[in-house]
Amino acid sequence: MKIYCLEDFKVEFEKLISKKQYKSLQQEIIDYFFDKSVEQLSSGTRLNNSSDSPYIKKRLQGSGGFRCYFLLILKNRNLYLMFVHPKTGSMGASNINNESKAYLYKKILDCIKSDDLYELNLDEDRKEISFIKLEEVSA
Numbered sequence: 714m715k716i717y718c719l720e721d722f723k724v725e726f727e728k729l730i731s732k733k734q735y736k737s738l739q740q741e742i743i744d745y746f747f748d749k750s751v752e753q754l755s756s757g758t759r760l761n762n763s764s765d766s767p768y769i770k771k772r773l774q775g776s777g778g779f780r781c782y783f784l785l786i787l788k789n790r791n792l793y794l795m796f797v798h799p800k801t802g803s804m805g806a807s808n809i810n811n812e813s814k815a816y817l818y819k820k821i822l823d824c825i826k827s828d829d830l831y832e833l834n835l836d837e838d839r840k841e842i843s844f845i846k847l848e849e850v851s852a
Contacts, residue, residue: 714754716746716833718794719824721817723831723844725797734802739842741773742781746792747835754785754792760814768818777801780808784821793821793830 718726726742729735746754757771766786773779777800784793795817799805809817824830831844 714749714751714790714792716792716794717830717847718833718844719796719817719821719830721820722794722796726842729797729799729804732802732804735779735799735804737774738779738797738799740840741779742794742797742842743835743839745771745773745781746783746794746833747839751785751787751790761818768814770814772800782809782814782817784818786825793825794833795821 726738730739755767755769757769759767760770760782761768765788766784768784769782771781771783773781779797779799781797782795784795785791786793796809796813798809800807828847830847832847834843834845835841836843
C-alpha cells in the first residue's frame with residue numbers, strides 16, 4: 714500500500730515533531746500506517762459510509778496521544794493522510810469541527826485528481842519518514 718499526504722499534513726507533522734513533547738508522533742505514524750493490511754488500517758471511526766473509500770478518524774497512542782484523519786482508496790490500495798493533531802499539550806485540541814472535516818475531504822479529492830500530494834517513504838532503518846512531492850516522483 715502506498716501512503717500519500719496533503720501538504721497540510723506534512724506541515725503539521727513537521728511542526729509537531731520539532732517539539733520535544735510530540736517527538737513520538739513519527740514512530741506512531743510508522744507503527745500504525747506502514748506495512749499494514751487494509752483490515753488493520755480500517756480500524757477507527759468512519760466519517761463517511763463508503764466501503765470502497767472510507768474516510769477515517771483514528772486515535773494514535775491512546776486517549777492523550779494524537780488524532781489522525783485519512784482516506785483509504787481500496788481499489789488502488791492507497792492511503793491518504795489528511796491531518797494530524799495532538800490531543801493534549803500546548804498544541805493539543807480535542808477534535809476538529811465538522812466544517813474542517815468536510816474541507817479536508819474535499820481537498821484530498823481535489824489533490825488526488827491534480828497529483829498535488831506527497832508520497833511518504835521510510836529510511837533504511839525504518840525510523841524516519843521522508844516526504845517526496847509527487848511531481849518529483851514522476852519527473
